[in-house]
Amino acid sequence: MRMNPWRRWLTGLVLAVTGAVGSAQYAVSSQPNVVVLATGGTIAGAGASALNSATYAAAKVPVDKLLAGLPELTKVANVRGEQVFQIASESFTNEQLLTLARRVSALVKQADVDGIVVTHGTDTLEETAYFLNLVVRTSKPIVVVGSMRPGTALSADGALNLYDAVVVAASNDSAGKGVLVTMNDEIQSGRDVSKNVNIKTNAFTSQWGPLGMVVEGKNYWFRAPVKRHTGGSEFNIDEITSLAPVEIVYSYGNVPRTAFDAVGKSGIKALVHGGPGNGSVADRIVPVLRDLRAKGVHIIRSSRVADGFVLRNAEQPDDQYDWVVAHDLRPQKARILAAVALTKTNDPKELQRIFWEY
């Protein structure tokens, strides 16, 4: 999002007068300033040959090399990179989520930063995008991007995905739409999007559809999010010191209580039940979950089914059991929201409100 021309001119004047222009992180120009925060993943991956589109090492290429490989970016924005992590995203921890969000929050407060791009492994990209969507108080564009193929592969998708992410992050019309994800020419909501194919470049989709597309450096918008996010969120990373342990247990035919018992003893504050269908709970598991609830653990009923949403009091008497339903959030996103919500409340009715609103 561009600073207004007068402010930019004044900034330039101040920098020139104080002689700081030489050390300014950006040449003062009419272009937006975008910071790329790199965390690793396949977009920073490298394979042994151009034919290795699925066999490669993730998290190898440093952010400055990624940016140097995209000279076209200079026509879009003043871009600089920071290497926050260099990891495969399946290894992300809550602490790393907090560290990343704090860095994003600090940068968006800077007048000389107009947008943020986060490069990220695709495995947990949807979780990080949703987390940032919940806790970073800003209307400036934040775009999370990854790739399904390493840059060394034939038809690598990372370069265009990254270019598109910078275009979206540098665009005024991206402001106020929550955290966004650019993959495969589409602009997805960080809340809605999930990785639904583990080996194709069209991996990221949402059951509610993309918000728009970015084609040849131009955004085409068709929808805007209605759930609360970023500037409209009641959560603020600047006030969050830690995330409560919230774990997921999937359910299936013949499911034993073993995993529920083990996780229930680990000190969790909430358990996300990834049930079949509309979040169904096996009759032998109901007493196990009710016992956990009686011990103060919140039960969040989600579904292992990709699309649709869990209805309250449909498959289970949630009112009677004092359980929460995850609405349309899949277990991995329900875990993120539950952990964030528990930084504010331990009231199940408040938790349910939060699941309806976010």
Ligand code: DGL
């Ligand atoms: N290890 C996976 C990750 O970092 C690679 C998948 C990818 O980034 O596309 O998420």
